[in-house]
Amino acid sequence: xxxxxxxxxxxxxxxxxxxxxxxxxxxxxxxxxxxxxxxxxxxxxxxxxxxxxxxxxxxxxxxxxxxxxxxxxxxxxxxxxxxxxxxxxxxxxxxxxxxxxxxxxxxxxxxxxxxxxxxxxxxxxxxxxxxxxxxxxxxxxxxxxxxxxxxxxxxxxxxxxxxxxxxxxxxxxxxxxxxxxxxxxxxxxxxxxxxxxxxxxxxxxxxxxxxxxxxxxxxxxxxxxxxxxxxxxxxxxxxxxxxxxxxxxxxxxxxxxxxxxxxxxxxxxxxxxxxxxxxxxxxxxxxxxxxxxxxxxxxxxxxxxxxxxxxxxxxxxxxxxxxxxxxxxxxxxxxxxxxxxxxxxxxxxxx
Amino acid sequence: xxxxxxxxxxxxxxxxxxxxxxxxxxxxxxxxxxxxxxxxxxxxxxxxxxxxxxxxxxxxxxxxxxxxxxxxxxxxxxxxxxxxxxxxxxxxxxxxxxxxxxxxxxxxxxxxxxxxxxxxxxxxxxxxxxxxxxxxxxxxxxxxxxxxxxxxxxxxxxxxxxxxxxxxxxxxxxxxxxxxxxxxxxxxxxxxxxxxxxxxxxxxxxxxxxxxxxxxxxxxxxxxxxxxxxxxxxxxxxxxxxxxxxxxxxxxxxxxxxxxxxxxxxxxxxxxxxxxxxxxxxxxxxxxxxxxxxxxxxxxxxxxxxxxxxxxxxxxxxxxxxxxxxxxxxxxxxxxxxxxxxxxxxxxxxx
Numbered sequence: 001x002x003x004x005x006x007x008x009x010x011x012x013x014x015x016x017x018x019x020x021x022x023x024x025x026x027x028x029x030x031x032x033x034x035x036x037x038x039x040x041x042x043x044x045x046x047x048x049x050x051x052x053x054x055x056x057x058x059x060x061x062x063x064x065x066x067x068x069x070x071x072x073x074x075x076x077x078x079x080x081x082x083x084x085x086x087x088x089x090x091x092x093x094x095x096x097x098x099x100x101x102x103x104x105x106x107x108x109x110x111x112x113x114x115x116x117x118x119x120x121x122x123x124x125x126x127x128x129x130x131x132x133x134x135x136x137x138x139x140x141x142x143x144x145x146x147x148x149x150x151x152x153x154x155x156x157x158x159x160x161x162x163x164x165x166x167x168x169x170x171x172x173x174x175x176x177x178x179x180x181x182x183x184x185x186x187x188x189x190x191x192x193x194x195x196x197x198x199x200x201x202x203x204x205x206x207x208x209x210x211x212x213x214x215x216x217x218x219x220x221x222x223x224x225x226x227x228x229x230x231x232x233x234x235x236x237x238x239x240x241x242x243x244x245x246x247x248x249x250x251x252x253x254x255x256x257x258x259x260x261x262x263x264x265x266x267x268x269x270x271x272x273x274x275x276x277x278x279x280x281x282x283x284x285x286x287x288x289x290x291x292x293x294x295x296x297x298x299x300x301x302x303x304x305x306x307x308x309x310x311x312x313x314x315x316x317x318x319x320x321x322x323x324x325x326x327x328x329x330x331x332x333x334x335x336x337x338x339x340x341x342x343x344x345x346x347x348x349x350x351x
Numbered sequence: 352x353x354x355x356x357x358x359x360x361x362x363x364x365x366x367x368x369x370x371x372x373x374x375x376x377x378x379x380x381x382x383x384x385x386x387x388x389x390x391x392x393x394x395x396x397x398x399x400x401x402x403x404x405x406x407x408x409x410x411x412x413x414x415x416x417x418x419x420x421x422x423x424x425x426x427x428x429x430x431x432x433x434x435x436x437x438x439x440x441x442x443x444x445x446x447x448x449x450x451x452x453x454x455x456x457x458x459x460x461x462x463x464x465x466x467x468x469x470x471x472x473x474x475x476x477x478x479x480x481x482x483x484x485x486x487x488x489x490x491x492x493x494x495x496x497x498x499x500x501x502x503x504x505x506x507x508x509x510x511x512x513x514x515x516x517x518x519x520x521x522x523x524x525x526x527x528x529x530x531x532x533x534x535x536x537x538x539x540x541x542x543x544x545x546x547x548x549x550x551x552x553x554x555x556x557x558x559x560x561x562x563x564x565x566x567x568x569x570x571x572x573x574x575x576x577x578x579x580x581x582x583x584x585x586x587x588x589x590x591x592x593x594x595x596x597x598x599x600x601x602x603x604x605x606x607x608x609x610x611x612x613x614x615x616x617x618x619x620x621x622x623x624x625x626x627x628x629x630x631x632x633x634x635x636x637x638x639x640x641x642x643x644x645x646x647x648x649x650x651x652x653x654x655x656x657x658x659x660x661x662x663x664x665x666x667x668x669x670x671x672x673x674x675x676x677x678x679x680x681x682x683x684x685x686x687x688x689x690x691x692x693x694x695x696x697x698x699x700x701x702x
Contacts, residue, residue: 036403043444044406044407053399055397061489062491064454087394134408140415162392
C-alpha cells in the first residue's frame with residue numbers, strides 16, 4: 001500500500017514524540033464548550049454537567065483487525081473512530097470526545113500517519129467529536145490504534161444490555177452482512193492483484209459492500225430518532241461481531257431467551273447477489289459476519305406502533321422466557337439454536 | 352522470563368475473547384458509587400456529579416517501554432496503572448476509574464495475563480480505582496497495554512501546566528533519577544545473566560533503585576496534602592520523561608523561563624553512589640532519566656511558608672520572564688541552557 005522508500009517521505013524519528021503529536025493534531029478543533037481542556041496537558045478536562053458520562057474503548061491491531069493491503073489509512077482512521085462511537089450510540093448516548101493512541105513501527109513515514117489522522121479528523125468533524133488526548137509511540141511491528149470515546153446522556157435515557165423482557169420485540173436498524181461481504185470481495189481482489197499486479201479490479205458492482213467495510217458509519221441518527229419517537233428501548237447493543245453473537249449478549253445480560261426469524265433479517269440486494277456469487281448462505285453472513293455497526297434493540301410490544309413502517313427499523317424476532325433458549329426460526333419453520341460464530345480477534349468461536 | 356511451553360499452561364485461544372475478559376476481570380470490585388456501570392455493556396457509565404472529569408491515556412509497548420527479561424508481569428501491570436494515575440494527580444485531581452486494553456501474541460499463556468492483571472488489580476485496590484472497561488485482542492508480536500484513566504476534581508482545584516508566573520518557585524516532590532539507575536542495574540544484571548545463567552545477582556544494595564523502576568508509586572498523597580496546606584500550585588506536571596523535559600513543558604505552556612539550581616536537585620544517596628559506580632553524572636540522570644513519577648509544580652513566592660521544611664517538597668529553582676530562557680545553574684555557578692534529553696519512545700531527542 002505504501003513503503004517508506006519514496007521521495008518526500010519524512011521519517012518519524014525526525015519529529016520526535018512531542019513534535020509528532022503537535023503536528024498530527026494541529027488541525028483539530030474543539031467543538032464542545034464542555035471540553036474545558038483538550039490536548040496539551042497531563043490530562044484533558046471535561047464538564048459533563050448534569051449528564052452521566054459514558055466511556056468505551058477499542059483496540060485495532062494491524063494483521064488482526066485490518067490489512068493495509070486493502071484498507072487505505074484514511075479509511076482506517078475513520079473506521080477506528082466509528083467503532084468506538086457505535087458503542088456510545090448503543091448506550092443511547094451522544095459521543096463528544098475521543099482520545100487516540102497509536103503505536104507505529106518505523107516503516108511508516110510521517111505521510112502515512114497524516115493520512116490516518118486525516119480520517120480521524122474527518123470522522124471527528126462529521127460526528128462533532130473533540131479529540132482531547134492520546135499517546136504516540138513506536139512499535140516493534142505494525143500499526144496499532146487504541147481509541148477511547150466519551151459521551152454523555154441523561155441517566156433516564158441510558159439503555160443497557162440488561163433490560164429486555166419476555167415478549168419484547170427484537171429490532172435492528174439498517175441491513176446486515178454487507179461489511180463482511182465487502183471484506184470477501186476486497187480479499188479476492190487482493191489475491192488477484194498478487195498474481196497479476198496489472199489487473200484492474202472492477203469494484204463498481206460491489207460499491208455498497210466495499211463502502212460498508214471500508215467506511216462504515218455509526219448510527220448517530222438513531223438516539224435522536226428514538227427520542228423523537230418517544231421510544232426508549234428496553235435493551236440495546238451495537239452489531240460489531242455479528243447478529244447472532246449480539247442477540248446472545250442481550251439474552252444473557254437480560255436473562256431472557258429469543259426467537260429470531262430468518263425471513264425477517266434485513267439484507268441488501270447486493271448482499272444476496274454476492275452471496276450467490278460466493279456460494280455462501282446469506283443468513284450465515286448476517287448472523288456471523290460482523291462489522292455492520294448497526295444497532296440491535298428490544299422494545300415493549302406496546303411501543304410497536306412507534307416504529308411500524310419506519311424504514312430505519314426491522315422487527316426480526318421477539319424475546320422469550322430464559323428457559324426457552326435462543327433460536328433461529330428458519331424459513332422452513334425449523335428452530336435451530338443460535339450460536340455465536342462472531343468474528344473473534346483471539347481466534348476461537350465463542351460459545 | 353516465561354515461555355508458553357510449560358505444563359499447566361493454558362492457551363488464550365481456548366478461552367476466546369469474551370471468556371478471557373470475564374476470566375481476567377472476575378475479581379475486580381467496584382469501589383465508587385459514582386461508577387454506575389462497569390465492565391459488561393457497550394460502555395461504562397460514570398457519574399461525575401459536581402466535579403469536572405479528567406481523562407488521560409498511555410500506551411506501553413513491549414520492546415519499547417518495557418523488557419520482559421527483567422520486568423515481571425505483575426509489576427508491569429502495576430506500573431501501567433501508575434503511569435496513568437500520575438497524570439491525573441498532576442492535574443491535582445483524584446483518579447477513580449480506568450479502562451485497560453491489551454494486545455497479546457499467542458506466545459503468552461493465560462497464566463501470564465493473570466499475572467499482569469494481578470498487578471493491575473493490586474494497583475486498583477491500593478489506589479481505590481474501578482476498572483470499568485477495556486478490550487482484549489491478539490497481536491502479531493509482543494504485548495501492548497493501553498490504559499485510560501478517569502478522575503474528578505472541583506474546577507477551582509484543577510492545576511494546568513500553563514499557570515506559572517515569573518518569580519514563582521519551582522518545587523519537586525521526592526527524589527529523582529532512581530528509576531533510571533534501577534533500569535541500568537537491571538540491564539547490567541541481564542547482560543551478566545546472558546553470559547552466565549547461573550549467576551546469582553545481589554540486587555540488595557540497589558533495592559531502592561530497582562523498586563523505583565519496577566514498582567513506582569504515583570504521588571496520590573500530594574493532592575490531599577496540597578489541599579491540607581491550602582496551597583494551590585500555579586502549574587503542575589508529572590515527571591515521566593526527566594526533570595529537564597518537564598520544566599521545558601511548564602515553561603512553554605506558561606510562557607515563562609526558569610532557573611534550575613543543580614545543587615538543589617534532590618537525589619537519594621543510592622543514586623549518588625550508583626552513579627559513581629557507573630561513572631555517570633548524577634545531575635544528568637536527574638535531568639534526563641525519566642520514570643520518576645514525582646510531581647513538579649510552581650507556587651507563588653508568598654506560599655513558601657506553607658511548604659518550608661516539609662520533607663515531601665524541595666524548592667529547586669524559580670521561574671523567570673520568558674525572554675530570559677530556561678537554564679541550569681551549576682554548582683560552579685555557570686548557566687547552561689536546559690535541553691530535553693528525555694527518554695523518547697520515538698528515538699529522537701526532543702528540542
